[in-house]
Amino acid sequence: MSSLSVLSTRSNSRQALTELLDAAGPQLAGRRAPLACLFGTINHALELGELAREIRTQGLADHVIGVTAESIAGGDVEVENSSALSLWILDLPGVKIEPVRIAYEDGLFLGWHEPPIGADESSRALILLADPFSFPADEFVSRLNDRRKGFRVMGGMASAAQTAGQNRLVIDDDEYRSGAVGVIVSGDLTIRTVVSQGCRPIGRHQLVTKAERNMIRELGRRPALEVLQEIFDDLEGPDQERVRRGLHLGRVINEYQDHFGPGDFLVRNVLGGEPSGAIAVNDSLRVGQTVQFHVRDAATADEDLRGLLANSATTPQDLSPDAALLFTCNGRGSRLFEMPNHDIGTIHEILGPVPTAGFFAMGEIGPIGSQNFIHGFTASIGLFYAKSAKTLT
Numbered sequence: 307m308s309s310l311s312v313l314s315t316r317s318n319s320r321q322a323l324t325e326l327l328d329a330a331g332p333q334l335a336g337r338r339a340p341l342a343c344l345f346g347t348i349n350h351a352l353e354l355g356e357l358a359r360e361i362r363t364q365g366l367a368d369h370v371i372g373v374t375a376e377s378i379a380g381g382d383v384e385v386e387n388s389s390a391l392s393l394w395i396l397d398l399p400g401v402k403i404e405p406v407r408i409a410y411e412d413g414l415f416l417g418w419h420e421p422p423i424g425a426d427e428s429s430r431a432l433i434l435l436a437d438p439f440s441f442p443a444d445e446f447v448s449r450l451n452d453r454r455k456g457f458r459v460m461g462g463m464a465s466a467a468q469t470a471g472q473n474r475l476v477i478d479d480d481e482y483r484s485g486a487v488g489v490i491v492s493g494d495l496t497i498r499t500v501v502s503q504g505c506r507p508i509g510r511h512q513l514v515t516k517a518e519r520n521m522i523r524e525l526g527r528r529p530a531l532e533v534l535q536e537i538f539d540d541l542e543g544p545d546q547e548r549v550r551r552g553l554h555l556g557r558v559i560n561e562y563q564d565h566f567g568p569g570d571f572l573v574r575n576v577l578g579g580e581p582s583g584a585i586a587v588n589d590s591l592r593v594g595q596t597v598q599f600h601v602r603d604a605a606t607a608d609e610d611l612r613g614l615l616a617n618s619a620t621t622p623q624d625l626s627p628d629a630a631l632l633f634t635c636n637g638r639g640s641r642l643f644e645m646p647n648h649d650i651g652t653i654h655e656i657l658g659p660v661p662t663a664g665f666f667a668m669g670e671i672g673p674i675g676s677q678n679f680i681h682g683f684t685a686s687i688g689l690f691y692a693k694s695a696k697t698l699t
Contacts, residue, residue: 308333308334308397309339309394309395309396309397309398309628309629309661309690310330310333310334310393310394310395310397310661311380311381311392311393311394311395311629311661311662311663312325312326312329312330312380312381312392312393313326313378313380313381313383313385313390313391313392313393313663314326314390314391314392315385315388315389315390316389316391317349317389319346319349319350319352319353319354319357319391320353322350322389322391323357323360323361323391326391326393327360327361327364327366330366330393330395331364331366334366334395334397336365337397338365338366338367338368339366339367339368339395339396339397340367340368340369340396340397340398340401340402340403341367341368341369341370341371341395341396341401341403341489341491342361342366342367342369342370342371342393342394342395342396343370343371343372343393343394343395343396343433343631343663344357344358344361344370344371344372344373344391344392344393344394344476345372345373345374345375345378345379345380345390345391345392345394345663345664345665346372346373346374346375346378346390346391346392346466346474347374347375347376347377347378347385347388347389347390347391347466348374348376348466348467348472349389350374350389350391351374351466351467351472351473351474354372354374354474354476354481355474355476355479355480355481357372357391358370358371358372358476358477358478358479358481359478359479361393362478362479366395367395368403369403369405369477369478369489370476370477370478371405371433371435371475371476371477371487371488371489372435372474372475372476372477373435373462373464373473373474373475373476373487373665374464374465374466374467374473374474375462375464375465375466375636375665375666375667376465376466376636376666377390377465377636377639377665377666378390378391378392378663378664378665378666379392379632379634379649379650379662379663379664379665379666380392380393380394380662380663380664381663382647382650382651382654382659382662383646383647383650384634384639384646384647384648384649384650384666386639386640386646386666392663392664392665393663394629394631394661394662394663394664395661396491396629396690398494398495398628398629398690398692399494399692400493400494400495400693401491401492401493401494401495402491402492402493403489403490403491404421404489404490404492405477405478405487405488405489406418406432406434406477406486406487406488406489406490407477407480407482407485407486407487408436408441408446408485408486408487408488409484409485410440410441410442410446410485410486415446415449418446420450420453420454420457421457421490421492423454427456427457427458428496428497428498429492429493429494429495429496429497429693430457430458430490430491430492430497431457431458431459431460431490431491431497431499431688432457432458432459432460432461432488432489432490432491433460433461433488433489433491433631433688434459434460434461434486434487434488434671435461435462435464435475435486435487435488436461436462436463436464436475436485436486436487436671437463437464437470437473437475437482437483437484437485437486438463438464438465438473438668438669439469439470439471439473439484440470440484440485441463441484441485441486443463443486443669443671443680444679444680446486447459447671447677447678447679447680450678451677451678455676455677456676457678458497458499458672458673458678459671459672459673459678460499460631460633460671460672460673460686460687460688461488461633461667461670461671461672461686462633462664462665462667462668462669462670462671462686463667463668463669463670463671463680464667464668465636465665465666465667465668470484471483471484475487477489491690494692494693495690495691495692495693496690496691496692496693497688497689497690497691498618498627498688498689498691499672499673499686499687499688499689500611500614500615500618500672500685500686500687500689501569501614501670501672501673501674501681501684501685501686501687502607502610502611502614502615502684502685502686502687503556503571503573503602503610503681503683503684504602504606504607504610504611504638504642504683504684504685505554505556505571505573505600505601505602505606505607505610506600506601506602506606506609506610507556507571507598507599507600508537508541508545508549508598508599508600508601509537509540509598509599510537510598511558511566511596511597511598512525512526512533512596512597512598512599513525513526513594513595513596513597514591514592514593514594514595514596514597515527515593516593517591517592517593517595519590519591520577520586520587520588520589520590520591521580521584521585521586521587521591522555522584522585522586522587522591522597523582523583523584525597529582529583529584530579530583530584530585531579531580531583531584531585532583534553534579534585534599537599545601548601548602548603549599549601551603552575552601552602553575553576553599553600553601554573554574554575554576554599554600554601554602555573555574555575555576555585555587555589555597555598555599555600556571556572556573556574556597556598556599556600557571557572557574557589557591557595557596557597558570558571558595558596558597558598559571559572559674559675559676559677560675560676561594561595561596566596566598569614569674570674570675571598571600571674572589572674572679573600573681574587574588574589575587575588575682576599602683604642604643604644607638607642607643607683608643608648608652611649611652611685612652612656615652615653615656615657615687616656618689626657626658626660627657627660627689627690627691628660628661628690628691628692629660629661629662629689629690630653630657630660630661630662630687630688630689630690631662631663631664631687631688631690632649632650632653632662632663632664632665632685632686632687633664633665633667633670633671633672633685633686633687634649634664634665634666634667634670634684634685634686635666635667635669635670635681635682635683635684635685636666636667636668637682637683638666638683638685639666642683649685650662650664653687657689660689669681669682670682670684670685670686671686672684672686672687
């Protein structure tokens, strides 16, 4: 069996699909894969549902999910702000696919039924594609974290439109303009997740000693702004400039670890300070949490992604996944990096020519530690291995 990723830059939707089918068909050699994902730019929105149905009609996959986005990844490129249609097919033995359609109404997530407890979580994950105007992904993953610790979610928010009702979500033969679609992937495979937040810590770990909702008033029993000023004064000039351009705060997810490093923090934006000495963050903080200030730039983001990809494996065989999905922020790509195709190119450089596809999202979903979060400026990556690959926890 052979997973694959193919991409077309034709602006005509039917011509783009024909190009994808002509490339994918010979590789599948008549097999019907368990899952296909279809990612298209806004010019393909009107026909995205029909394109997904055609993929099933042609016998390429049992199930199809898809979404519209401003920029698309597929093959070995990231196509930014230009027409693109990408087809990713997961074709591994023993894979099981459960389609999921979720609507949000009156505080309820309709259609979501949690998978049974007891299965090997290393071989199971939810791929979730959602509309940012109608689906509160942060609330969804927060509820899931409370009820099903360790069950992983990866995915992203549609980014093709700036107003409600313009994005498209497809699942099998159905098309939607709101809510979320997805699939629970399970069976004879191993799934690993890599979430690169692209940040580097500065200063020392700090203990929150006074906080109210998103306001940190004291760190180590000192005014938070006073602590930050002290850290800033000790920085070299380049890092001081990074702080001026945008400061971030990471809170430790697992307080029981002996030490904290990359991947142990949930990174959020610092929104500003108050004359009282408090700092506002786009996160809820509580007394007793460990936090550390972070900075972000292209070099840091590159180093972080490379390190996390390399550290996702413990044997040479682990560096060869059979397929990968990439959900990257629409603030990355050429907006952050000087070189094009950075994230997909780095995946291929570190892990080899793994079939990879995805899109630039208006919010990326992925786990840090044993909890799921929606992120910004992040690359959330799912790696899929045949069961012969070594399982990591």
